[in-house]
Amino acid sequence: xxxxVLLLGILIMTFIxxxxxxxxxxxxxxxxxxxxxxxxxxxxxxDNLGRDLLAIIVYxxxxxxxxxxxxxxxxxxxxxxxxATAGYYGGWVDSALMRFTEFFxxxxxxxxxxxxxxxxEPSFWAIAIAIGSISWPGIARLTRAEFLRLKNLxxxxxxxxxxxxxxxxxxxxxxxxxxxxLIVSTTLIMGSAILFEAGLAFLGLADVNxxxxxxxxxxxxxxxxxxxxxxxxxxxxxxxxxxxLSLVGDGLQDALNPRLRGR
Amino acid sequence: xETTPLVEVDDLCKVFPVAGGAKIHAVEHVSLHxxxxxTLAVVGESGCGKSTLAHLIMRLLDPxxxxxxLDGAEISGLGSRAMRPHRRKMQIIFQxxxxxxxxxxxxxxxxxxxxxxxKTLSGSALDDRVAALFERVGLEPDQAEQYPxxxxxxxxxxxxxxxxxxxxxxxxxxxxxxxxxxxxxxAQVINLMMDLQQEMGLSYLFISHDLAVVERISHRVxxxxxxxxxxxGPRAAIFENPQHSYTKRLLDAVPIADPRAxxxxxxLVGDIPSPRWAAGESPERVELVxxxxxxxxxxx
Numbered sequence: 163x164x165x166x167v168l169l170l171g172i173l174i175m176t177f178i179x180x181x182x183x184x185x186x187x188x189x190x191x192x193x194x195x196x197x198x199x200x201x202x203x204x205x206x207x208x209d210n211l212g213r214d215l216l217a218i219i220v221y222x223x224x225x226x227x228x229x230x231x232x233x234x235x236x237x238x239x240x241x242x243x244x245x246a247t248a249g250y251y252g253g254w255v256d257s258a259l260m261r262f263t264e265f266f267x268x269x270x271x272x273x274x275x276x277x278x279x280x281x282x283e284p285s286f287w288a289i290a291i292a293i294g295s296i297s298w299p300g301i302a303r304l305t306r307a308e309f310l311r312l313k314n315l316x317x318x319x320x321x322x323x324x325x326x327x328x329x330x331x332x333x334x335x336x337x338x339x340x341x342x343x344l345i346v347s348t349t350l351i352m353g354s355a356i357l358f359e360a361g362l363a364f365l366g367l368a369d370v371n372x373x374x375x376x377x378x379x380x381x382x383x384x385x386x387x388x389x390x391x392x393x394x395x396x397x398x399x400x401x402x403x404x405x406x407l408s409l410v411g412d413g414l415q416d417a418l419n420p421r422l423r424g425r
Numbered sequence: 426x427e428t429t430p431l432v433e434v435d436d437l438c439k440v441f442p443v444a445g446g447a448k449i450h451a452v453e454h455v456s457l458h459x460x461x462x463x464t465l466a467v468v469g470e471s472g473c474g475k476s477t478l479a480h481l482i483m484r485l486l487d488p489x490x491x492x493x494x495l496d497g498a499e500i501s502g503l504g505s506r507a508m509r510p511h512r513r514k515m516q517i518i519f520q521x522x523x524x525x526x527x528x529x530x531x532x533x534x535x536x537x538x539x540x541x542x543x544k545t546l547s548g549s550a551l552d553d554r555v556a557a558l559f560e561r562v563g564l565e566p567d568q569a570e571q572y573p574x575x576x577x578x579x580x581x582x583x584x585x586x587x588x589x590x591x592x593x594x595x596x597x598x599x600x601x602x603x604x605x606x607x608x609x610x611x612a613q614v615i616n617l618m619m620d621l622q623q624e625m626g627l628s629y630l631f632i633s634h635d636l637a638v639v640e641r642i643s644h645r646v647x648x649x650x651x652x653x654x655x656x657x658g659p660r661a662a663i664f665e666n667p668q669h670s671y672t673k674r675l676l677d678a679v680p681i682a683d684p685r686a687x688x689x690x691x692x693l694v695g696d697i698p699s700p701r702w703a704a705g706e707s708p709e710r711v712e713l714v715x716x717x718x719x720x721x722x723x724x725x
Contacts, residue, residue, distance in 0.1 A: 316525035325512035
């Protein structure tokens with residue numbers, strides 16, 4: 163519940179607040195390093211170039227959340243497709259797909275993402291694909307496990323006896339029953355995608371024309387001794403979002419599991 | 426056409442490989458047939474391969490060797506697409522009424538599913554058919570909106586029967602269909618199945634370990650032991666004049682309600698031998714001998 167409120171707050175901040183807090187986060191609006199609350203300073207102070215920190219956080223959230231959502235969508239699509247195929251068909255299909263999955267699983271994630279982003283320009287899609295391509299094995303293995311568990315249950319056999327096609331059984335019979343687990347896992351993956359995006363941006367692997375939380379921290383870190391707020395507030399924003407997602411994931415786990423309901 | 430049996434199983438084998446090169450011989454050289462409007466019961470204890478046999482006939486498993494012929498067409502070698510038109514002719518009811526319905530789907534949609542898959546009906550005609558099926562199996566049509574967990578075991582098994590009947594099949598395989606139910610509910614479901622047989626001319630392949638139920642519903646009985654049929658014959662012959670020692674022991678194990686009617690009986694002791702064979706070995710094949718017309722017994 164608290165997680166949902168937290169997450170809703172973040173979403174309002176990043177998508178509703180800009181409707182009336184119309185600022186260009188790139189504008190230099192005051193002297194640099196103005197602490198929050200000081201005279202002439204915007205609400206959260208200014209960064210090392212004199213930009214409005216609140217505007218950076220509000221507009222930067224969009225970039226961060228969009229990249230995370232894009233990456234999560236990619237992860238779920240690839241992971242579920244590969245996991246479902248492997249789990250449902252089994253045999254050599256399963257072996258081949260799982261070796262392929264393990265290949266991605268043993269890649270050093272951050273290094274691989276850095277290479278991908280460095281090879282292409284650090285655009286929205288390049289970053290989303292970089293995060294997606296190293297994070298999908300978890301979902302793939304989870305989906306496979308769920309399919310292995312469900313595919314021999316009698317209601318799945320009944321669907322086969324009826325003559326339902328493989329696609330229909332996968333999409334209409336097994337997947338809906340695997341959904342609770344996958345939804346929970348997806349919320350947690352979004353949290354880690356946000357951390358990943360922030361990590362890449364911190365290292366400078368981000369689209370510099372778009373503000374993002376990680377980028378803001380990365381730029382402000384050199385001035386930490388004289389400007390603590392430019393690091394702290396974007397950091398808190400990341401913290402609150404990831405915490406919110408984790409709590410929502412936890413809550414969903416309880417809500418979607420009938421055995422834990424009402425506890 | 427009416428003279429050929431609905432289902433003919435010829436020399437069917439199913440061998441499951443297990444780790445280390447050993448093999449489980451689940452079904453060994455089984456040959457049998459199910460006539461039209463006939464109930465053939467397959468009895469035997471747990472692990473004797475009777476469920477595997479049901480799955481092989483339904484083509485939920487692929488046989489290692491041998492053939493299954495349904496209504497004159499051999500189905501044992503068909504791919505899943507070629508199999509589809511034949512699936513309309515046979516349906517299966519499983520043992521566990523709690524596992525055989527999708528928990529996330531209303532029971533009405535579960536019963537409608539076969540007709541959607543085969544595109545036989547749609548729209549309001551489909552709704553009417555679902556309602557009629559619910560009524561036929563003794564449920565209220567307005568219960569179709571509900572979910573499986575809102576029903577009792579017996580009701581769920583009725584829903585499974587409704588689903589199995591949706592495509593008007595000729596063969597219904599009942600794989601321990603009443604074994605998980607209370608005795609009183611068992612009787613109701615058995616009566617329903619027998620009524621449906623009369624009405625629709627269904628054939629049943631009735632897999633069970635419960636001889637009391639089998640005696641009530643079957644026309645003919647096949648006794649399975651370690652994947653092989655050891656005795657096959659009309660119900661009366663099997664129950665009143667069993668020939669094979671295993672059949673006799675199975676019948677002796679049936680509890681008798683009246684204590685005065687009880688007699689000394691040799692109980693089955695120990696587990697049945699394992700159907701697992703090391704690499705290169707295989708079980709000895711038993712030959713069936715016709716003891717009297719239609720009554721076959723394995724030589725001992």
